[in-house]
Amino acid sequence: MQVSAQIVTLRLAQTFRIARESQDTADVVVVELRHGDTIGYGEGAPIERYEESAESARTYVEEHAELLGDDPFALEEVLDRLPQREFAARAAIDGALHDLVGKLAGIPVHRLLGLPAAGPPTSWTIWLGDPDDMARRAEAAGERFRRLKLKLGGGDGLDVERVRAVRGVTELPLQVDVNEWWSLDEALEALPQLAELGVQYCEQPLRAGDEAGRTLKERSPIPIYVDEDCHRLG
Template sequence: MQLETQPLQLKLSTPFRIARGVEEIADNLLVTLSHDGLSGYGEAAPSAYYGETATTVSACLERFARELGDDPFLIADILERLDHVIGRNPAAKAAIDMALYDLVGKLLNLPLYRLLGLNPARSALTSFTIGLDTPEHMAEKAARAQDYPILKIKVGTRHDVENVRAIRAVSQATLRVDANAGWSVKEAIRTINALAEYGIEFVEQPIAPGDLEGLRLLRQQIPVPIIVDESCVSLEDIPRLAGCVDGINIKLMKCGGISHALKMIHTARAHHLQVMLGCMIESSLAITAAAHLTPLVDYADLDGNLLIDNDPFCGVRVIQGKLILPERPGLGVVPRVHTGGENDKQGVV
């Protein structure tokens, strides 16, 4: 198999602010794997928080190109070789992994969900994210997102209650809040109990990732479930989280791709944990790869492609929040034809 890479710079429609920073451009990479006249595509969305950049991903992919072999069906063997070559670097491995699944699906003329034996009718509703801003601007964004029945509200500041109150005043959507580890335990107890008045469904990553005892204490003191993101990076994190939280957020870019995500889903179920599939700022390529797995999970937060202006691909569609999986082979993603019209973009900000 031949591997090619190229930059994939994604421009956010508006600066995207969370508790630990702001993002305007996502420097991703596109991977193309060619075999037997067909091409499979993958995307890496590196996060500095997890120790990856576009430069480190590019270096990893260059090294991985020599380890792919000639049989794209041997996905488990290929990924095992990559783990031996370079540890960690999950976004680089996720790009290879999804490109392999895309290629195999095309060789078999099957969409990924059929390849995995999943029912597309059971795909999840995705939330739509409202980044940190003033209460007025957050409420305005929420009002414009009326086509999405679930909103994820970024929190982790001194103004969280004011922000959520402003959003609830203009929206009857289901509200989830995500602090990105922005609170101390005491702040989390106080703030979440105040936010519960506005009918939030759950809170995501309220406190620092390594504070398991804090999560256990917090869970006893609040009336809503806790889903963790930064606390759960890989398969090995799941057993220690059982009893501390109610669920985990799996991202292809954190865990290393579709293969690892499937293992994490089943392991979480064995530990009686709920599962959400999340994302970084990604194009429709990586978002669609994750969307194919949503028939297996409870929640989805797959809106990274809806937050950008220059999505180069078409894949999964969103209708009233429902993820509609493509029926084309593999991931089912094709290049987007940019006409300058309103159909070029599915999201609102």
């Protein structure tokens, strides 16, 4: 198989803001895998928080091109040969392999995987803003999605009010993601109030590696999910 990778800059329709950063553009790596006259495409979105960039992802693809071999149907074997790092690049390669195999087999990838064409239900992320702004965006998105994920961690004491404002305009299930921005005390104060507002779970309230995470899990009235704390299965 022949492989190439390029960096594509996507301009966002609106500024996307979370606790630690905001962005107007996103750099992604696009991988093309060619087998004969058939080309498969895959895309990966590197995250600086995990010490990955579009440049490092492209370099990873180019440096390990020879490990891909010439059998696109050997999906697991191909990925096992690649070093366990640069996971955005690996995701782009994985997507390109599946796209290529589907095209070679003449069937959509969802059928290749035995999945429905519609895909699983998903949520819409309401990025961090003031309470009224988040409520307006939640109300606008509510007709198109079955659940909403709210970005919190404003550092201004208004996170509960953000959720309260959104709850005032929608009955959809709500989840929150703090992106590591609360202390243990802030989390213990906010979570009971979020539970009363019907929040289903809270994602990554504390800094990755914070030993207080165990205490928070035991005392929280709603489930605590990790993201920045969990990079791989092992």
